[in-house]
Amino acid sequence: MTVAIPCIQSSGVTCVLVVSNIDLTTNLPTMKPSTFLGSSIKDFTLNINNDYRYLKTGYYVSLHAEILGNPVIPPSENIIDAYRTPILLLKASKAGIPTLPYIVTDSVKQIISQFDFPVVVFAVNPFSYDGFRIAKNRSALYRAVKSLGISYKFAVCAQPLIGEMISFKSIFGKCDQAEVIKEIARKVYMVFRIPICKLHVQRVGEKAYLCGFQPLKREELLPADLRMISEEIFQISKNGEFFIG
């Protein structure tokens, strides 16, 4: 279902409540997350945060907006799903975004039986959220699974490494990369609607495959990024934003 921002003022400007933990350059009024969490403002909510992880403030802002009945970007369910690599890949692949095969397991033997080396390993546990490990041989894989699985207590998500890993910032689905990667960033934003994130992609010749997703550290957002975020917010408030409800 496609839903538009519901409220258009007589001036033609859409009512957007911008809740942000980042100092933006926009002239639109913004609200601090802690203020919003104590409020009951009913408006389309644009939640701007460098880190939307589950249980963090960025997540609670979206959740609070939903409880109030506000349309919100990003939705809380998408936040949970995007940061869980196997669900990210499953939903992405259903939406036509190129992905590679993956397995969720705590068994090194099973990974070896499925994929040739090298493999790329992502954590699937409550504590690790940044980066990945590349294992080029069996002993490196044991180390990666032990470390990312916190001594085999949790599973990991393994994918074959057939190209070059590229990690980059995506802001409202836009990035400074080759066309094939730009297309992935755009589609990931269309599916998950998470305005600010880092994406991990494998580039294999002319093709690219989505591999992982993680939050940005605040210091990774440069002045040019802040200008871009502000410009996107301005455009949304001016023209409206269509999102998947």
Place this chain on the structure above:
Amino acid sequence: MVNSSLARIACFVEKYNFPEPEEHMALNNFKMAAENMGHDFNFLFRENLLEISKYDAVFIRATTDPLYTAYIVSKTAWELGLNVIDDPKSIQICGNKIHQYALFRKHNVPHIPTIFLNKDEFHHKRILEIFEIFGRPVVIKAPYTSFSRYVEKVACESSFRDVAKRFFKRSDVLAVQKFMPTAFDWRVGVLNSEVLYVCKYMVPKGRWKHGAKRKGKPSFVWGRTIALKRENAPVALKETALQACEVVGHGLYGVDIKEVDGNYVVVEVNDNPSIYAGYEDLRSKDLYGKIIEYLVN
């Protein structure tokens, strides 16, 4: 809907599900109930997750939390169109008590008086305000609590700070609740908006919750479980349980309820409720068959 004449059911479990004989026996009871109804019932471990798509339905019996493997299993099954208990939405709501209490508040479900505390409000003045509102002690609850863990009682500012600081490491918002001591909590098992079983979870002597950590040890001491026939349980209790589940979903839940001055107040709704042979099922032997039937229809 799956072909209920012969469904293939995967029961996702973790290794820790088997050491307790009562839980092991309950898992076997589910298997027997399914097989007696003509279905295939296989245990699915982490090593076999690739096989999810071969099944018609998935029944999760491992600890659920959006950050655990069980959520990956639930969401994968859901995205593939399989029937699943616990479904991802239920895990999202039950796995985060802030989410749950916000829904209770919105839909007027009677629940323990609760204040949300976010990191930015964690200061002397706010702590004193909370003590002023609820009196002392108060209960601090991490949103990801399960099996009585991450729920602590505090009576002074320094304990409040110690506990909250620990819980804030994982969540930026905590629940602070009025302390309401009772000799037991009701546990009402609910499946698809119907009461499945009713128990009393007794509080061990000298403690204030059903499961309490032994001093200086990692192990827990648990209170007794007293099962009742569901028809003998108070009507208002069952209505309160169903009202609470209505805002969560239509899956399988265990609702904890306190009885205070003749009123029922919801403590929380748990997805993936404990089902141990000889405990929750003692007066409701049909619960295994009912859950399997719901899963395949």
